[in-house]
Amino acid sequence: MTDTLTREEVRAVAGPIDDVTIAEIIATGATREELARARAWLENDEAMLNEGRHLASGGRVGALVDILAPQDEVEDPRLPDDPGLTEGPGFPDEPG
Template identity: 55%
Template structure:
């Protein structure tokens, strides 16, 4: 089952409408999106755990969700710090 707009927002946090549309059009599953997010924002930790590199579909999603430059996409964990940093 492909993801919905709400699914994308629940995984990625605040993200632009174009990115949401691209992810939905890609036909990603929720598990694929979660895997791509984990690799995009925690690849060193996953490599340290010995996880295999992401598959082709996850890699394509990573390309969609990784920021092109600072400020395109914020790590939702960092976004909700609430300490002014």
């Protein structure tokens, strides 16, 4: 038996994630244990630090945390679906 993660194992540990993210996780060469540690860090990093555990930023667990961490979404305030935008380009009957 090999330590290489399968798609099913990644989903079992990480939950519902997209295929690209699954491929990135598998490409790290991480084990199921490393993926579980990364997930634990994301769910409760303060408790992990209080226990004296430190995240190795250069290791596989750190790479997994980077892959799994939610990315800040930056919204463009000029998009027509912005509730604060009521006139201008992109709206019918409005001058642009």
